Amino acid sequence: MLKICADIGGTKTIVGLINEELEIIESHKFETYINNPEQQFTEIINIAKNYLESVEHVNDTILNIAMPGPCDYTQGVFLNPPNLQKYNGFNAGEFITEHSSFKPYFVNDTDAAILAEQRYVSSMTEDFIYLTISTGVGMAYMRNGTLVSGSDGNFGEIGHTIIKDNSDYQCPVCKQYGCVENEISGLAISRKAGLLLNKEVSTREAIEMYNAGKNKQIIQMIEEVIYLTQKLCTNLYSIFNVYNIVLGGGVTQSTLPYKTRIEAYAQKHHLIQNREIVVRISNLDANVLTGLYYVNKNK
Numbered sequence: 661m662l663k664i665c666a667d668i669g670g671t672k673t674i675v676g677l678i679n680e681e682l683e684i685i686e687s688h689k690f691e692t693y694i695n696n697p698e699q700q701f702t703e704i705i706n707i708a709k710n711y712l713e714s715v716e717h718v719n720d721t722i723l724n725i726a727m728p729g730p731c732d733y734t735q736g737v738f739l740n741p742p743n744l745q746k747y748n749g750f751n752a753g754e755f756i757t758e759h760s761s762f763k764p765y766f767v768n769d770t771d772a773a774i775l776a777e778q779r780y781v782s783s784m785t786e787d788f789i790y791l792t793i794s795t796g797v798g799m800a801y802m803r804n805g806t807l808v809s810g811s812d813g814n815f816g817e818i819g820h821t822i823i824k825d826n827s828d829y830q831c832p833v834c835k836q837y838g839c840v841e842n843e844i845s846g847l848a849i850s851r852k853a854g855l856l857l858n859k860e861v862s863t864r865e866a867i868e869m870y871n872a873g874k875n876k877q878i879i880q881m882i883e884e885v886i887y888l889t890q891k892l893c894t895n896l897y898s899i900f901n902v903y904n905i906v907l908g909g910g911v912t913q914s915t916l917p918y919k920t921r922i923e924a925y926a927q928k929h930h931l932i933q934n935r936e937i938v939v940r941i942s943n944l945d946a947n948v949l950t951g952l953y954y955v956n957k958n959k
């Protein structure tokens with residue numbers, strides 16, 4: 661039986677049909693309506709209804725939805741997602757129930773992703789951290805093969821913890837200086853490059869300039885981003901007592917040398933020296949979307 665799953669991101673949303681092999685049978689991608697949650701969920705419902713009419717063997721009752729946190733995942737209420745600030749207080753659970761016959765299930769996007777990653781990591785270890793670096797930064801934790809999602813599903817909001825103590829950039833969301841999301845995310849790379857070059861620069865362009873090796877300021881800026889990421893991951897290895905981190909998200913799919921640099925730094929500075937410390941770069945497309953299949957496994 662296929663399940664209808666939706667991954668709401670800060671930039672793009674994907675609604676797809678997933679089978680038990682975690683394959684995407686159909687998918688539809690659109691720009692997230694960042695200013696209009698009603699329009700956003702109307703679009704999701706319409707795509708879902710369309711799947712019911714056009715594809716066979718689709719579970720017609722369930723709608724699994726991944727939302728960037730923090731949220732009340734029991735009811736489907738957005739609390740304060742940094743990249744979807746207009747959604748604060750919006751009750752997606754109520755909206756879906758009022759406008760369709762679907763029963764919605766909500767989950768943190770990184771929790772969905774780690775469920776998909778687990779299939780590929782489980783032969784190596786049952787204890788690992790998933791860290792995603794894309795528009796924002798998020799994490800999830802698998803302990804002894806079981807997802808740890810925190811007291812209310814908001815485990816791992818690491819984006820607004822402090823990584824750089826002398827930063828002069830104040831986060832508009834948490835109001836602190838030097839939080840993870842504003843120092844090492846894709847948005848942060850693009851913002852920092854824009855300031856240095858005094859024009860709009862995309863994350864991809866900044867990384868290309870780093871690779872070209874000509875602009876000293878850009879090289880220095882990205883070197884610092886990688887250095888801060890090394891420190892962040894070393895903290896995670898120690899705090900959670902894991903030896904494996906899976907890195908996902910668009911920025912980690914680039915040519916930046918995350919794996920070698922993080923492994924070397926953590927291996928050097930971790931107090932436990934007789935264990936190998938491993939970074940695996942995810943090679944799963946759409947791990948949030950496919951991992952949603954497992955959200956209510958028995959239904």
Ligand SMILES: [Zn+2]
Pocket residue numbers: 819820821831832833834835836839841842
């Ligand atoms: Zn912040």
